[in-house]
Amino acid sequence: MALVLANNVSSLNAQHNLTRSSNNLAKSVERLSSGLKINRGADGPAALVISEKQRAQIAGLEQAIENSEKAVSLVQTAEGALNEINSLLVKVRSLALDSANAGVNDTDALAANQAEISNALDTINRIANNTQFGTKKLLDGSAGVTGTATDTDISVLKATADTAAGTYAVSVGTRAERAYVDTTTALAAGTLAQDETLTINDVSITLNSGLTRVEVQNRINEFTAQTGVVAEDDGAGTGIRLRTEAFGTAASISVVSNQSGANSAGFTTSEQTDTGVNAIATIGANTFTGVGNVVTATSGVTEGLVITIGADPADSTQTVNGANGNVSISDNALQFQVGPNANQTAEIAIDKVNPTSLGVGVAGNQFASLNDVDVTSATKAQDAIAVIDAAIDDITNARGTLGAFQQNTLESTANNLRTTLENTVNAESVIRDTDFASEIANFTRQQVLVQAGTSVLGNANQQSQLVLSLLQ
Numbered sequence: 001m002a003l004v005l006a007n008n009v010s011s012l013n014a015q016h017n018l019t020r021s022s023n024n025l026a027k028s029v030e031r032l033s034s035g036l037k038i039n040r041g042a043d044g045p046a047a048l049v050i051s052e053k054q055r056a057q058i059a060g061l062e063q064a065i066e067n068s069e070k071a072v073s074l075v076q077t078a079e080g081a082l083n084e085i086n087s088l089l090v091k092v093r094s095l096a097l098d099s100a101n102a103g104v105n106d107t108d109a110l111a112a113n114q115a116e117i118s119n120a121l122d123t124i125n126r127i128a129n130n131t132q133f134g135t136k137k138l139l140d141g142s143a144g145v146t147g148t149a150t151d152t153d154i155s156v157l158k159a160t161a162d163t164a165a166g167t168y169a170v171s172v173g174t175r176a177e178r179a180y181v182d183t184t185t186a187l188a189a190g191t192l193a194q195d196e197t198l199t200i201n202d203v204s205i206t207l208n209s210g211l212t213r214v215e216v217q218n219r220i221n222e223f224t225a226q227t228g229v230v231a232e233d234d235g236a237g238t239g240i241r242l243r244t245e246a247f248g249t250a251a252s253i254s255v256v257s258n259q260s261g262a263n264s265a266g267f268t269t270s271e272q273t274d275t276g277v278n279a280i281a282t283i284g285a286n287t288f289t290g291v292g293n294v295v296t297a298t299s300g301v302t303e304g305l306v307i308t309i310g311a312d313p314a315d316s317t318q319t320v321n322g323a324n325g326n327v328s329i330s331d332n333a334l335q336f337q338v339g340p341n342a343n344q345t346a347e348i349a350i351d352k353v354n355p356t357s358l359g360v361g362v363a364g365n366q367f368a369s370l371n372d373v374d375v376t377s378a379t380k381a382q383d384a385i386a387v388i389d390a391a392i393d394d395i396t397n398a399r400g401t402l403g404a405f406q407q408n409t410l411e412s413t414a415n416n417l418r419t420t421l422e423n424t425v426n427a428e429s430v431i432r433d434t435d436f437a438s439e440i441a442n443f444t445r446q447q448v449l450v451q452a453g454t455s456v457l458g459n460a461n462q463q464s465q466l467v468l469s470l471l472q
Helices: 009-034 045-100 107-130 213-221 378-432 436-471
Strands: 145-149 154-158 166-174 178-182 196-200 203-207 229-233 240-247 252-257 272-275 280-283 286-289 294-296 306-309 315-319 322-331 334-337 345-348
Touching: 009 436, 045 107, 045 334, 045 378, 145 154, 154 322, 178 252, 178 272, 178 315, 203 213, 213 229, 213 240, 240 252, 240 315, 280 294, 280 306, 286 294, 345 378
Parallel strands: none
Antiparallel strands: 145 322, 154 306, 166 280, 166 322, 178 240, 196 203, 196 252, 229 240, 252 272, 280 286, 294 306, 334 345
C-alpha cells in the first residue's frame, strides 16, 4: 500500500467502523436501560405499528375489566335491595294468612294486620324510590322500560324488557264495570221510619230510624273496609247506589234488607246482586282482555305493558271507553361497555318495583296491584294472598334476571377479558420488550468492538508518521 500524507484512508475506515460500533452500543444501552427493544419508529416500523395497536387494545381490555367490575357492584346493589323487599313481602304474606284465619280474628286484629301491611308497603315504596348507585336510581323504573300516557284517563303501571320502545294508540272497546245496586224506592228528603238492617256482602249494618239519605250513605261507608262497597248518590238525588271499590268480574255485590217500602233505605227484602265486567282494550295493533280496569298486553311488540283505565267522570260504576290517546314507551335500560372496542356492550332493564307495579293483573282478583291489598276481612285476605304471591314472583324473577346477568354476562365476560389481556400482553411483550439474555451478549460484543475500534483508530492515525522515516 502506498504511503501518503494527504489522505489517511485507513483512519477513515477505522472511524467509520468505530462510529457504527458506538451507535450500536448506544442502542444496546438504550434497550437495556428502557427494557424495550422498540423505542422509536426507526427501531422497527412494522413492529411499532403492531405494538401500538396492541397497547391500545391492552388499555381497552383493562378498562373493560374495570367496567365489568363496576357493573357487578351496581347489580349487587340492586339485588341487595330486592332481597330486602322479598323479606318484607314474606312478612306481608304471613300477615295476610293470619287475617285469613277468620275464626280467631276480630276487627281490631284485622285492622292491626292491615296497619302493619301498610307500613311494609310504605317501606317497599321507599326502597324502590331511594335505592341508587351513586346518583343513578335503580328500582324506580328509571333504569328500565318506562311508559307515559297522553290521556289522563290512562295510566301506565309497568312495562318490561319485552316491551318494545315506541308509541301505541289505546282504545277501550269494552268498559270495565264495578258491581252496583241501586235502591228501588226513593228516600230523597225523608228519613227512615224504623230501624233497619242491611246485609251487604255478608256484613250486617244497622240503620237507626230517623237517618236521612245522606246519613244512611255515611253509615254504610263506615263498613267499606269490610264490605268493599261504597254508598253514593244514585245520580238522580233521590236514592242510593251501592258499588264495589274494585272493577271487574272478581268484584261482586250482594244486598238484602229486612225492611222495604216507603221510608226505608230503598233496598228490597230479597237479595239484590251484581257482578262487575272486565275491560277489553286495544293497545297498538292487538286487543287484550283485562282484569277489572287493568289491561296487560300479553303478546306483540307491547308485551309486558300494563295500563289502568280511569273511571268515567260521569258514571263512577264504569270506566271511560273509546279512543284514549297514546302510550309512549322508552327504553332506559342500563348499558355497560364490557369490551375493549366500540359497540361491545351489554344491557339490562330493571323493572319498577314500587307496590303499584307488583302483583299486577292477577286473574279473578279484586285487587289491581300489591298497593291495593286489604286484609280487613277474610275474603279480602284470600285475594291479598294471591296478589302477594304474584308480587313475590315479580321480585324473585327480577332477582333471577339480575343474577343471571351478573354471572353469565358480566363475570364471564370479565374472565374472558382477563384471559385475552394476558395473551395480548404476552404478544406485545414478544414484539417490544428487550430480551436481556440476547441483548447483554450484543452489548458485550459492541463494547468490545468499540474498544478495539478505538485502539485500531489510534494505530491508523500513526501510519502517516512512517512517511517521515523516508524523508530523513
